[in-house]
Amino acid sequence: MPQNWTAVALSRDVPPQVVIPTVVEGRELAVWRSQSGRIAAWEDRCPHRGMRLSHGFVRGEALSCIYHGWSYNEAGLCQRIPAHPDLVPPDAIRVPTLTAAESDGIIWVTAESTDRPPPKMPGFTPLRSLTVEVPASTITAVSASPIGEDGDLRLALAGIACLLLVQPLPGDRTALHALVAAGTSPTAQASVSRALEDLRHQAETERQAA
Ligand code: FES
Numbered sequence: 001m002p003q004n005w006t007a008v009a010l011s012r013d014v015p016p017q018v019v020i021p022t023v024v025e026g027r028e029l030a031v032w033r034s035q036s037g038r039i040a041a042w043e044d045r046c047p048h049r050g051m052r053l054s055h056g057f058v059r060g061e062a063l064s065c066i067y068h069g070w071s072y073n074e075a076g077l078c079q080r081i082p083a084h085p086d087l088v089p090p091d092a093i094r095v096p097t098l099t100a101a102e103s104d105g106i107i108w109v110t111a112e113s114t115d116r117p118p119p120k121m122p123g124f125t126p127l128r129s130l131t132v133e134v135p136a137s138t139i140t141a142v143s144a145s146p147i148g149e150d151g152d153l154r155l156a157l158a159g160i161a162c163l164l165l166v167q168p169l170p171g172d173r174t175a176l177h178a179l180v181a182a183g184t185s186p187t188a189q190a191s192v193s194r195a196l197e198d199l200r201h202q203a204e205t206e207r208q209a210a
Contacts, residue, residue, distance in 0.1 A: 005101075005108040005118045007151060007165035007177045010126045014039065014107060019063060021054035023169050024098070024109050030054035031100065031107060034061045034074065041100035041109040042076060047093050106165065106177060119150040124163050124179035128193055132200045134207040135172045139164075142203045157195035160184055176200075 019032035
């Protein structure tokens with residue numbers, strides 16, 4: 001079964017009323033959480049004049065553009081144009097939306113239409129995300145671990161079972177969303193986090209030497 005979900009962030013890194021930029025399958029996205037906790041992934045481009053919506057702000061269940069304040073409801077439909085407060089915006093003014101979902105503390109996005117739920121990662125708990133300035137292929141070479149069908153790379157760091165969810169980014173960069181074995185102590189988690197940074201350094205050094 002082909003992978004159709006991409007991990008884009010830890011749930012706790014996108015709290016209510018926060019919007020972040022990301023990229024999935026080459027598409028620039030704004031991932032945001034409403035005041036009530038609903039997660040969404042939209043094309044990172046305002047239908048008005050193209051400003052990045054990831055620079056915008058969340059009010060309640062809507063995301064507003066930072067430029068002229070056009071506001072979009074949870075379906076991506078424009079619901080308010082501040083310069084024309086009495087105008088009911090036509091349905092044609094709509095932000096393209098993707099499917100976002102959460103599972104085991106991870107935010108997943110798919111650009112496809114799918115009935116398949118996002119992957120579950122039983123036995124693991126989210127640790128942290130970090131970006132590495134190398135393509136995913138260098139990560140697999142350095143770690144000597146293949147990437148599974150869910151974008152998961154399993155390895156031991158600091159002697160502890162870990163799982164890295166791999167998110168390819170433009171410019172030969174890769175985001176890694178790391179999980180550790182459930183029940184790992186805070187001290188051991190700190191060791192894993194340092195080992196993860198060592199892995200990043202090793203991969204980036206390898207890349208420079210190539
Ligand atoms: S560019 Fe977004 S409201 Fe004008």
